[in-house]
Amino acid sequence: MKKLIIANWKMNPGSFREAVRITKEEDKSASTARNVEVVLTPPFVFLDSVNRLIEKAKLGAQDAFWERAGKSTGEISAVQLKSIGVKYVIVGHSERRALGDTNEIVRKKFKSVLSEGLCAVLCVGEKDRAKEVAFPPSVREELGSALKGISRKLLGKVVIAYEPVWAVGTGKPESPQNVFEMSTLIRRELFGMFGKKISSQIPVLYGGSVDEKNAADFVSHGRVDGLLVGGASLNTVKFASIIKKVNDI
Ligand code: PEP
Secondary structure (H helix, E strand, C coil): CCEEEEEECCCCCCCHHHHHHHHHHHHHHHHCCCCEEEEEECCHHHHHHHHHHCCCCEEEECCCECCCCCCCCCCCEHHHHHHCCCCEEEECCHHHHCCCCCHHHHHHHHHHHHHCCCEEEEEECCCCCCCCCCCCHHHHHHHHHHHCCCCHHHHHHEEEEECCHHHCCCCCCCCHHHHHHHHHHHHHHHHHHHCHHHHCCCCEEEECCCCCCCHHHHHHCCCCCEEEECHHHHCHHHHHHHHHHHHCC
8 A cells, every 4th residue: 555645734835836837746745655645735726726737646635525515605615626636535624623623623624525535634633742541542532433333335445643732833843653553553443444455454553743854653563544734734845755755664
């Protein structure tokens, strides 16, 4: 299975011109990596232009509303995203949860993305670093709530991103050893829900202050199937290095 590297540009860059520059460079980096699938998730406003520029990278979105169409001013649906070429949608990112996305909202978004045949990247992660419990109850709840009732035939489009909230955008990553433990516990939880065959096919990624220095360690020692990269994905040199290092593992 190819490793998956998803670039979450968040609410960046500030201009269309810069978005074009980053896209061209990151698509070039993607084209040199045979063992890695690269996904660019720009802000909604740049999606269509990014899609016209990419040749190798895949297009992703940072969120999707759960209704298909209608009166939801300011929202964007999975149907609309699909119609312009989006293949992956991040749901339940901690920065969206902080803006009010509850587990119930995440569940509806997750379901709508999968129902359109798109890949849904479900972000889960504990808020605090407290490690008195091996598997934080909040992570179990986030997983259970989103995945409950999802039809088995849609599970092939599910990606889980383990993103401890305290590590996202802080420059303080989790250790590869703890990422290994948490990704194992997440896989065990998926196994309990869906059995071995299906759960072993669901990629589990790590995200949280990944950079060009630690990326390879998360994949080789943390044993994850890929990375969700925020801040470092806006620096095309760092991002190229992350892709290369993971590709060369
Ligand atoms: C993210 O946006 O999902 C993320 C992990 O951000 P950062 O890499 O900046 O911590």
